[in-house]
Amino acid sequence: MNFNQAKTQFIQTWGTLGSEWGINRSMAQVHALLLISPEPLSTENVMEELSISRGNANMNLRDLMNWNLISKVLVPGDRKEYFEAEKDIWEIARRIAKERKKRELEPVLKVLDQLKQADLDKSLKTHQSFLATINDLDDFVGKMDKSVEVMLKADESWFFSTLLKLIK
Amino acid sequence: MNFNQAKTQFIQTWGTLGSEWGINRSMAQVHALLLISPEPLSTENVMEELSISRGNANMNLRDLMNWNLISKVLVPGDRKEYFEAEKDIWEIARRIAKERKKRELEPVLKVLDQLKQADLDKSLKTHQSFLATINDLDDFVGKMDKSVEVMLKADESWFFSTLLKLIK
DNA sequence: CTAAACTTTCAATTATTACTGAAAGTTTAG
DNA sequence: CTAAACTTTCAGTAATAATTGAAAGTTTAG
Numbered sequence A, B: 001m002n003f004n005q006a007k008t009q010f011i012q013t014w015g016t017l018g019s020e021w022g023i024n025r026s027m028a029q030v031h032a033l034l035l036i037s038p039e040p041l042s043t044e045n046v047m048e049e050l051s052i053s054r055g056n057a058n059m060n061l062r063d064l065m066n067w068n069l070i071s072k073v074l075v076p077g078d079r080k081e082y083f084e085a086e087k088d089i090w091e092i093a094r095r096i097a098k099e100r101k102k103r104e105l106e107p108v109l110k111v112l113d114q115l116k117q118a119d120l121d122k123s124l125k126t127h128q129s130f131l132a133t134i135n136d137l138d139d140f141v142g143k144m145d146k147s148v149e150v151m152l153k154a155d156e157s158w159f160f161s162t163l164l165k166l167i168k
Numbered sequence C: 001c002t003a004a005a006c007t008t009t010c011a012a013t014t015a016t017t018a019c020t021g022a023a024a025g026t027t028t029a030g
Numbered sequence D: 001c002t003a004a005a006c007t008t009t010c011a012g013t014a015a016t017a018a019t020t021g022a023a024a025g026t027t028t029a030g
Helices: A003-020 A025-036 A043-050 A054-066 A089-116 A125-153 A156-164 B003-020 B025-036 B043-050 B054-066 B089-116 B125-153 B156-164
Strands: A070-074 A081-085 B070-074 B081-085
Touching: A003 A025, A003 B089, A003 B125, A025 A043, A025 A054, A025 A081, A025 B125, A043 A054, A043 A081, A054 A070, A054 A081, A089 A125, A089 B003, A089 B125, A125 B003, A125 B025, A125 B089, A125 B156, A156 B125, A156 B156, B003 B025, B025 B043, B025 B054, B025 B081, B043 B054, B043 B081, B054 B070, B054 B081, B089 B125
Parallel strands: none
Antiparallel strands: A070 A081, B070 B081
8 A cells, every 4th residue: 555545545534433423524534634744734735635625625624723623834925824733642632522521511411400400290200210311311421521521631641551551 | 391391302412412423313312212211112102202204213223222222122912012221321331332442443443553554655754744643543542442441341430430539 | 824013124305414616805915 | 005815604506314104024813
């Protein structure tokens, strides 16, 4: 396998993985492209490399900025904007975890807490069962949330070594 | 908020969360419905409760079986099939983690390992950068994979207490 | 065996999500 | 100031994913 094949397959694979995890395929591909690029790339570069439109490239670059996964780079003497990706995988994982916690975990926790307040008749089996599930989930999601906090504060080697040395 | 409102909102919320994580909305809703139901439900029950078609109900119930999240229950004297969900949230999390590991993590690891073999010219910056990213990712995804293994072997209280007591 | 009860399949349709490209908006060099 | 260089927006279109419902398949009671 030569470089271009490998590069294409990497971008492809990352795109597929992304879409399996609810991330827009193109966004994941743009990210992959920037991850392996030694130099910052312009919108045009991205358009060409991935054969996508200007609008698409622009939107996904903007989204990646909102996820804190890439940043703008100014090249002196050039009016174009260039983009480069954070390359530290652990840092990437933390930023993704942070965003998903904020966007998904926290809202769900809020809903679960509200549902606990619903006025139920505890003599009914259906209501009991509902409450039990909600309570269990709230507890679990709360622990997940806290775990992500731990991860956000931790450094990589500590985090994995704590986790992994216990497998033996 | 009364029971039916709470129930509807829970099913709704779970469906939304599911689709944010790459899981079909209906499948997540069927799962939510079964999670809070004190009794096993038939395909007809599911169709009525969620106002979905027979085909849709059947497919999603089958998928949930493939994910090991629900199982068939036989009710004596009844030819219909009934379904009940695993209710232990930690067990649910383990089964989901197990499946996603198998379906998504492992294939990606395999690709990354192949990409490491690509024949590259290490004097080129682009190739160096590619290889560095692939290596870092492979390492990281490998650790994630191992962490899931730890989780699969662990029991809940141990797992979270190990993780959480270190936040202080 | 066979007809009723039930489950599964899948082509056609509908809903959702993503993408394009041209126009509008913004910035800056001169 | 203004025209060129660049970025953003968004209505229309295309691609993808999910759903329906009727027909085909399967099982079992009698």
